[in-house]
Amino acid sequence: xxxxxxxxxxYFHKVVxxxxxxxxxxxxxxxxxxxxxxxxxxxxxxxxxxxxxxxILGRTCDRPCEPACRRVRVxxxxxxxxxxxxxxxDNKEPIEDRLPRPAATPNGKRIACVGAGPxxxxxxxxxxxxxxxxxxxxxxxxxxxxxxxxxxxFRLPESVIDEEVGYITGLGPVMRLGERVExxxxxxxxxxxxIFVGCGAPRGRDLDLPGRQEAAANIHIGIDWLSxxxxxxxxxxxxxxxxxxxxxxxxxxCRTSRxxxxxxxxxxxxxxxDEMKASPWEKEDAMHEDxxxxxxxxxxxxxxxxxxxxxxxFEPVEAVVDExxxxxxxxxxxxxxHHACDDVLVxxxxxxxxxxxxxxxxxxxxxxxxxxxxxxxFASTNPKVFFGGDxxxxxxxxxxxxxxxxxxxxxxxxxxRGEDVTVRPAPGVTLVSQKMGIHEWSYDNDVSNDxxxxxxxxxxxxxxxxxxxxxxxxxxxxxxxxxAQRCLNCxxxxxxxxxxxxxxxxxxxxxxxxxxxxTANGPEADLRERLSAPALNAAQDLYVSAPLGxxxxxMVKDEDVCLHCGLCAERxxxxxxxxxxxxxxxxxxxxx
Amino acid sequence: MTYITKPRxxxxxxxxNALGFTRRxxxxxxxxxxxxxxxxxxxxxxxxxxxxxxxxxHRLAKLSGIGCSSKTxxxxxxGAHGFNSVHGRMPSVLTGANLANRELIYLGVSGDGDSxxxxxxxxxxxxRRGVNMTYIVENNGVYGLTKGQFSATSDKGxxxxxxxxxxxxxxxxxxxxxxxxxxxxxxxxxxxxAQLVPLIKAAIGHKGAAFIDVISPCVQFNNHPGSTxxxxxxxxxxxxxxxxxxxxxxxxxxxxxxxxxxxxxAQHDGSVLTLRKLAADYDPTDRAAAITHLQAHQAIGExxxxxxxxxxxxxxxxxxxxxxxxxxxxxxxxxxxxxARALAAINQSLR
Ligand SMILES: Cc1cc2nc3c(=O)[nH]c(=O)nc-3n(C[C@H](O)[C@H](O)[C@H](O)COP(=O)(O)OP(=O)(O)OC[C@H]3O[C@@H](n4cnc5c(N)ncnc54)[C@H](O)[C@@H]3O)c2cc1C
Ligand SMILES: Cc1ncc(C[n+]2csc(CCOP(=O)(O)OP(=O)(O)O)c2C)c(N)n1
Ligand code: SF4
Ligand code: SF4
Ligand code: SF4
Ligand SMILES: [Mg+2]
Numbered sequence: 001x002x003x004x005x006x007x008x009x010x011y012f013h014k015v016v017x018x019x020x021x022x023x024x025x026x027x028x029x030x031x032x033x034x035x036x037x038x039x040x041x042x043x044x045x046x047x048x049x050x051x052x053x054x055x056i057l058g059r060t061c062d063r064p065c066e067p068a069c070r071r072v073r074v075x076x077x078x079x080x081x082x083x084x085x086x087x088x089x090d091n092k093e094p095i096e097d098r099l100p101r102p103a104a105t106p107n108g109k110r111i112a113c114v115g116a117g118p119x120x121x122x123x124x125x126x127x128x129x130x131x132x133x134x135x136x137x138x139x140x141x142x143x144x145x146x147x148x149x150x151x152x153x154f155r156l157p158e159s160v161i162d163e164e165v166g167y168i169t170g171l172g173p174v175m176r177l178g179e180r181v182e183x184x185x186x187x188x189x190x191x192x193x194x195i196f197v198g199c200g201a202p203r204g205r206d207l208d209l210p211g212r213q214e215a216a217a218n219i220h221i222g223i224d225w226l227s228x229x230x231x232x233x234x235x236x237x238x239x240x241x242x243x244x245x246x247x248x249x250x251x252x253x254c255r256t257s258r259x260x261x262x263x264x265x266x267x268x269x270x271x272x273x274d275e276m277k278a279s280p281w282e283k284e285d286a287m288h289e290d291x292x293x294x295x296x297x298x299x300x301x302x303x304x305x306x307x308x309x310x311x312x313x314f315e316p317v318e319a320v321v322d323e324x325x326x327x328x329x330x331x332x333x334x335x336x337x338h339h340a341c342d343d344v345l346v347x348x349x350x351x352x353x354x355x356x357x358x359x360x361x362x363x364x365x366x367x368x369x370x371x372x373x374x375x376x377x378f379a380s381t382n383p384k385v386f387f388g389g390d391x392x393x394x395x396x397x398x399x400x401x402x403x404x405x406x407x408x409x410x411x412x413x414x415x416x417r418g419e420d421v422t423v424r425p426a427p428g429v430t431l432v433s434q435k436m437g438i439h440e441w442s443y444d445n446d447v448s449n450d451x452x453x454x455x456x457x458x459x460x461x462x463x464x465x466x467x468x469x470x471x472x473x474x475x476x477x478x479x480x481x482x483x484a485q486r487c488l489n490c491x492x493x494x495x496x497x498x499x500x501x502x503x504x505x506x507x508x509x510x511x512x513x514x515x516x517x518x519t520a521n522g523p524e525a526d527l528r529e530r531l532s533a534p535a536l537n538a539a540q541d542l543y544v545s546a547p548l549g550x551x552x553x554x555m556v557k558d559e560d561v562c563l564h565c566g567l568c569a570e571r572x573x574x575x576x577x578x579x580x581x582x583x584x585x586x587x588x589x590x591x592x
Numbered sequence: 593m594t595y596i597t598k599p600r601x602x603x604x605x606x607x608x609n610a611l612g613f614t615r616r617x618x619x620x621x622x623x624x625x626x627x628x629x630x631x632x633x634x635x636x637x638x639x640x641x642x643x644x645x646x647x648x649x650h651r652l653a654k655l656s657g658i659g660c661s662s663k664t665x666x667x668x669x670x671g672a673h674g675f676n677s678v679h680g681r682m683p684s685v686l687t688g689a690n691l692a693n694r695e696l697i698y699l700g701v702s703g704d705g706d707s708x709x710x711x712x713x714x715x716x717x718x719x720r721r722g723v724n725m726t727y728i729v730e731n732n733g734v735y736g737l738t739k740g741q742f743s744a745t746s747d748k749g750x751x752x753x754x755x756x757x758x759x760x761x762x763x764x765x766x767x768x769x770x771x772x773x774x775x776x777x778x779x780x781x782x783x784x785x786a787q788l789v790p791l792i793k794a795a796i797g798h799k800g801a802a803f804i805d806v807i808s809p810c811v812q813f814n815n816h817p818g819s820t821x822x823x824x825x826x827x828x829x830x831x832x833x834x835x836x837x838x839x840x841x842x843x844x845x846x847x848x849x850x851x852x853x854x855x856x857x858a859q860h861d862g863s864v865l866t867l868r869k870l871a872a873d874y875d876p877t878d879r880a881a882a883i884t885h886l887q888a889h890q891a892i893g894e895x896x897x898x899x900x901x902x903x904x905x906x907x908x909x910x911x912x913x914x915x916x917x918x919x920x921x922x923x924x925x926x927x928x929x930x931x932a933r934a935l936a937a938i939n940q941s942l943r
Contacts, residue, residue, distance in 0.1 A: 074601050116862075447599035502823050504628040504811060505783060509636040514603045533603040550827055565599055573628025573811045 001524050001554075003546040006495065009429045012582040014541060015559050016491045018081055023069035023403035024237055025427070025586050026050035028065060028081055029491040035088055036484035037476070041095050041385070043088035048095075050586065052122050052168070052402050053147075055160045058086030059472070060151055062279065062397040070490055074513070074561045077452035079486045080475075087257065088162075088481035089360040100129035102172035107131030109233045109416045110411055112192040114181045117145020118398045120198035121165065122155060122405025124173040124263075126589040127412065135192075139180035143169065146390075147398060149227040150249075152256050153468040184385070185358045194384050195411045197357075197371075198405070201390040205349040207244065211302030215309035215344075222347030229256055229467065238342025241265045242312055244299055246276035247346035251283065253345040254289055254291045266339065267293045268312070270329060272319055285471075288457075289464065298329065300336060301342065301539065311340035331470025342549040350395045370394065377421040378408040386411055409589040427586040432570045434492055435569070441579060448485040470505040489564045493582045496555055498547055500576035503550045507568035507577055508532065513561045516568060521554045597622045610646040618643050620670040624663070628826035630782030630808030631661050631730045635668040637785050638699070638728075641792040642669060645840070653689060653696045657682040657711060660737045661703035661808070680711025683718035683727075687909070690723055693919035694910055697796060698725040703733040707745035708763045716764070719772040719801050724908040726795040727803045729765055730782070732810035733821035740813025751818030764890065766900060769803040770883050775906030776802035777882070779897045781826050782809065790836040791899060797838065799860040800906035807895065831894040834876065834887070835868040857904050867899060876902055 004011060014020050018028040027046055031409060034043035047054035048236040060081045069078030109132050111220045113120035116138035124134040142148055147156070169175055181187055204221040206212070212219060218238065228234040243254040246269035257265045257316045267286065268277055273295050277282065283293065290504045297314035304310055305491065313336045317329040352370060357363060362382035366371040371380050373387045378385055388404030390396060411421040433440045457463065463471040475483060514533035521527070527542060528535040535542060538558035547554055569577040606614045618639040623632050642652065649671030656662035658679035665674050671698065675683040686700050700718075707715045707729050718727065733746040738742060742755060744763045751757055776798040780788035788806065795802035807826050809815045815822045816921065820829075834855075841862030853875045857865040858875070875881055882901045887895045916923070 073604065349934075446596045447601060449600055453937065502628070502815070503783060504627045504630065504809070504823060505633045505636070505785070509632055510598065511601045512602055514606070533605055536605070550824060559602060563601060565597055567596070567598065571627045571632075573626065 001521060001527060001542065001544045003554075004543045005542070009427055009584060011541065012431070012491075012493045013584050015493060016582065016584075017068040017070050017582065018065035018079075019491070021064045022051075023539060024406065025584065026065075027583060028584070029487055030583060031088065031417045031487050032079070032081070032084055032484045033489070035084055036444070036496050039089045039342075040092040041098070044095055045098055047085055047088065048167075049588075050124055050487050051399060052405075053118060054085045055089035055164050056147060056156060058082060058089050059156050059397060060147075061085070061399050064399070070481065070488055070561070071486060072558055074488070074563065075451075080452055080455070080483050080564050083233045083455050084480060084484060086474050087477070090143065090474055091477060091480075099167055100171060103129055103131035105131060106133055109133065109136065110207035111193075111194050111196065111412060112137065112187055113196045114184075114188070115145055115197070115199040115389070115391070116140070116175070116177065117200050117389055118123070118147060119200055119391070119401040119405045119408070120145075120196060121408045122402045123196050123198070123388070123412065124501045125168045126173060126406060126409035128168075128171040128173045130413070130590055132416075135176055136173050137176045137179045138180050139178070139569045141178050143175060143177060145198075149230050150223055150252070152226065152252050153230065154255070154463065154466075154471045155252070155260065156470070157470050164447050180356075181296060182356050183358065184356060184363070185361045188361060188384070189423065190374040192384070193416050194386060195389050196251050196379075196408055197385060197387045197393045198401070199354075199390045201350050201352045201395040202347070203351045203353040204249075205351060207299060207346050207348060209301050211300060212305050214307060215302045215304040217307075218342060219310035219344045219346060222249045223350060225345055226252060226256065229260070230403055232591070234260070236260055240341040241343050241345065242341040243267045243345045243347055244312070245269065245349070246271060246278055247347060247479070248282050249279050249350065250347035251278045251286050253347050254286055255289055256467060257343075257345065258291065258464050262343075265291050267291060268299070268314065268339065269293065269295050270298050270317070272296060275327075277512070289460065296329070297337065302336065309342065309344065311338050312344060313338045323567075334564055352391065352394060369418070370406045374422070376424065377411040378404060378495050379415075379421055381410055383415065384390070400582075406586065410587075410592045411591040413592055425592040427481065427587055428560075428585040430583045431495070432492065432583075434579045434581055439570065441566055442491055443491070443581075444485070445492075445564070445579075447488065447563050447565055448482070450482055450486055452486065453479050453483045491582050492564050492566070492579050494543075494557065494562065494564070494568060494580045496543065496557070497576050497578070498545045498548055498555065499517040500574040501545075501548055501550075502550060502556065502574055503553070504573060506571040506573065510567045510571045511526050512565065512567065513563055515558050515560075515562045517556045518548070518551075518553045519556060527556055530555060535557070535560060594631065600859050609643055611648060612627040613643065615643040616638060617671075618649065618669055618895040620667045623667040625660055625667075626812045628811040629660065629736075630732065630810070631664050631665070633782040633785065634728065634730050634806050634808055635664050636787045637782075637792055637842070639668045640785070640789045641796065644789070644866075645793055645796060647697065647796075648697075651695075651697055652699060652771070654855055655682050655686040655689065656698045656699060656914050657703070657706035658737070659703035659706045660733065660810075661732075661738075662701060662706055665701050666701075669789070670817065680706055680709070682706065683711065683723070685712040685720070686725055687718060687723050690725065690909070691915065693921065694915070695919055698723075699796075700727045702727070703736070703743075703809050704729055704731040704733060704745040704765070705743040708765055712744070712763065715748070716768065716772055719774040719803065720770050722773065722906065722908045722912065723931070724799055724910070725801060726792065726798075727801065728792070729803075729805050730808040731765070731805050731821070732814050733819070734810050736810045740810065740856060747820040750820045751816075753813055753816050755818070764886070765803070766805045767883060767886055770879055770886070771902055773801075774803045774901075775903040776801035777901040778899045779805045779807070779895070781807045781830060781897060783823055783826065787832065787835065787897065789818050790838045792836040794836060794859070794863070794865050794892075797859045797861045797863045798902070798906070800903070800908045821883075824938075825839045826895060829893060829895045831871070831889055831896050833869075833874040833896060833898040833900065835870060836899050837866040837868075839864040839866060857902055859904055865899070865902065870898065875901060877904075879903075
């Protein structure tokens with residue numbers, strides 16, 4: 001193999017698995033160390049800069065970082081990265097004076113954002129302090145988008161939304177709430193310098209089965225029903241409830257039902273348990289609230305009597321893999337089953353809908369009715385119009401909406417300066433030695449043997465009694481500290497200097513994870529087989545040195561399960577290994 | 593925080609041996625030696641060898657003298673018996689222990705100062721008596737622990753870190769062991785575990801006095817240009833006579849070498865030593881030839897390594913003395929005080 005180019009920013013970035021997996025590339029280990037030191041406000045600001053909504057995301061994030069966490073591969077469960085964000089948010093001292101100030105002088109550019117969800121708010125957060133006049137339109141009376149309208153209050157208290165949305169509205173965007181944009185064509189005529197479409201994916205799919213019309217009074221579309229609950233229009237549901245669907249919306253529907261009078265609430269899903277779209281922890285939370293999940297049942301009809309819903313019939317199926325390798329659900333030939341109920345919540349998917357965007361204003365749509373949007377610049381085929389969040393590529397989640405928002409803001413800024421939006425700014429990267437003395441490092445390198453801590457919950461009876469009462473209590477400072485200590489500091493990188501190495505083997509002998517090998521060079525596939533421990537995880541890079549002076553062998557380090565304990569550097573007699581902190585700072589619009 | 597102990601976590605694919613232990617279970621306390629010391633690599637090789645041999649740690653006794661090298665038994669096999677004796681006196685303490693209980697596996701760990709300077713007499717007698725043990729000298733050519741004075745194995749002409757030249761003739765422990773009748777003699781290098789681990793495994797399987805001289809650079813006091821025990825010097829002058837594989841008893845022997853290039857030696861414990869020849873016509877079962885080969889190569893400045901000599905039919909001290917097989921601590925009153933009649937019979941036999 002060729003010697004590894006550690007100057008390329010992506011090399012060490014990939015080693016920081018969580019940061020690499022985070023759509024907004026939040027410097028996770030950096031803020032976790034701050035939490036361990038009790039520097040909650042600092043930790044909050046590291047987050048705020050990257051992901052804008054630390055308190056909200058610390059309760060609701062889809063956390064793509066956690067399955068990526070190295071702890072999964074060396075132990076079992078990931079660091080509770082998400083809930084540690086909440087520790088920072090809950091315990092911080094006031095941070096208002098650390099926020100950017102509204103721009104002192106406008107730069108003369110006007111931007112319209114359609115929708116006040118996390119995507120638009122991120123665009124405003126980046127552009128407003130730079131002097132842009134950002135006007136945010138939303139049909140709803142309050143900003144926040146689905147964060148406010150969909151996510152149930154028992155998962156996310158409204159005070160947290162108010163606080164973090166408030167930090168952005170405080171930057172001076174013009175909030176045009178209660179104003180639905182009925183025509184993009186008309187908006188274009190108002191001569192904004194750019195328009196950002198962050199209108200989300202607002203339409204819940206229906207199930208057109210026999211009985212749907214007749215029993216309509218007790219059949220509700222999940223997301224419409226949830227927003228009605230959020231806005232206080234609905235406060236009760238029947239005693240027996242069936243939720244159809246296996247995604248996160250279904251989980252919110254069933255748990256909300258339990259709090260609004262639903263005593264016998266069931267989730268019934270077409271697919272198997274493992275194939276359900278809901279995150280594992282959402283399923284766990286639902287089952288904890290005594291909600292059974294029934295699988296492999298395909299709904300066939302709504303039953304009704306005298307215009308009233310009486311239940312749903314299902315056909316039992318099983319999953320079969322056909323010749324082409326596709327999974328299909330086929331009936332197992334058993335009789336249909338009937339589940340009686342008083343209400344049904346349909347949570348079988350969410351769709352985009354753009355009835356307010358004319359098709360003749362230069363914005364191209366594909367065969368599925370989605371706008372053609374660049375994944376790099378988020379520009380549509382109309383150079384003035386950018387998309388982001390759920391509106392761009394279909395429903396995702398908050399952290400993706402934020403990442404899109406940052407990227408779209410860069411494009412809008414470049415567009416307004418007449419620059420090419422496909423040219424993207426490089427991230428800021430620093431790599432700094434953590435050595436303080438012969439046996440002293442500036443980070444806590446002792447590896448915690450603690451298993452992941454569970455977030456304490458409010459007693460079930462109390463939690464189910466009030467739809468607005470937050471069910472998770474969050475880690476207290478002490479547990480937060482211990483959970484933070486589980487982080488392996490994957491951003492403290494092992495950096496190798498071949499001219500210094502005398503090939504004494506000390507690093508090989510001490511490494512607890514058998515990461516390091518000195519061997520004859522070879523092609524990657526061959527090298528992976530003959531290391532101290534075989535490197536079978538091809539998703540993780542090998543770090544290969546230039547040939548060494550003593551024997552002509554190369555040093556090969558498998559990054560996969562390195563604990564970043566620094567023992568290699570500690571044991572190296574010549575300082576050929578050093579532990580250096582890699583900090584990657586995404587460049588946002590301001591510095592672009 | 594630093595100076596941490598090695599984390600308990602290990603590679604997810606780390607395999608257990610026949611006893612269900614992983615290699616990590618054969619480790620000891622965290623080493624206090626200088627970073628990069630060759631001795632730590634030898635500890636790692638001993639750990640690997642004992643793991644490979646499926647040794648139950650409590651069946652092993654580690655004995656040592658005084659020195660950095662003699663400290664190392666604390667850093668491997670935490671579950672074994674250990675005795676850190678007096679400077680140069682490991683061989684006699686080990687001999688005593690071995691006579692009292694022949695059921696343990698004896699590992700003597702010593703330094704060049706410990707064995708060639710103060711303990712030379714002790715070393716000689718353990719070899720000539722055929723004490724059943726593995727005797728490892730971690731040879732760095734200096735007294736590491738007392739700050740790097742030349743030891744008795746330091747080569748004539750070798751320079752100290754400060755530039756002082758050694759004028760004394762070195763004691764060649766491998767040559768001595770051969771002359772004194774050791775029945776297994778080998779030399780390895782701390783920087784070549786592929787060679788060292790099989791040597792240690794073979795020595796442990798050997799019945800009789802097994803001696804391994806392991807060149808082990810002292811990174812602190814003897815790893816500079818002008819030293820003949822530095823990493824660079826040893827790598828440049830290493831002349832291995834063979835490459836060894838140890839095949840455990842009852843394992844199938846798979847041949848993948850050219851005919852004639854390999855020699856096989858069956859040991860007492862049933863293991864088979866497979867020796868791939870590197871030096872043409874080197875015969876590791878010919879003691880006199882081994883001595884000659886060693887001296888010839890030493891004269892041209894080469895360091896001969898590998899398995900130099902083995903006598904697979906060797907006997908040990910217990911055989912010569914006809915001692916009781918049962919460990920002394922398991923003998924009961926009846927065996928230990930056979931009574932007046934037995935005494936009378938002995939007296940009678942001597943009249
Ligand atoms: C039940 C449910 C639970 C969820 N839970 C989570 C969770 O726990 N974690 C997570 O990360 N994600 C969750 N999501 C997904 C998440 O809410 C969305 O992915 C995210 O809010 C998308 O952000 P956005 O900025 O693209 O748009 P949205 O948040 O959807 O905001 C769009 C806004 O645009 C407004 N709008 C639309 N059209 C117009 C128009 N023509 N004129 C004016 N205003 C308009 C809407 O009123 C809305 O306020 C959940 C979604 C649902 C449905
Ligand atoms: C009777 C006695 N004399 C002298 C010493 C001082 N002393 C301690 S270690 C040592 C030399 C050790 O050299 P070596 O065996 O080569 O071990 P190394 O430290 O080099 O591994 C000496 C002379 C002692 N401890 N006891
Ligand atoms: S930091 Fe060094 S010693 Fe620790 S696990 Fe990684 S490579 Fe091994
Ligand atoms: S400890 Fe340092 S000098 Fe020794 S082999 Fe490792 S990198 Fe090289
Ligand atoms: S002084 Fe030499 S022998 Fe002793 S620990 Fe240090 S490097 Fe090893
Ligand atoms: Mg010595």
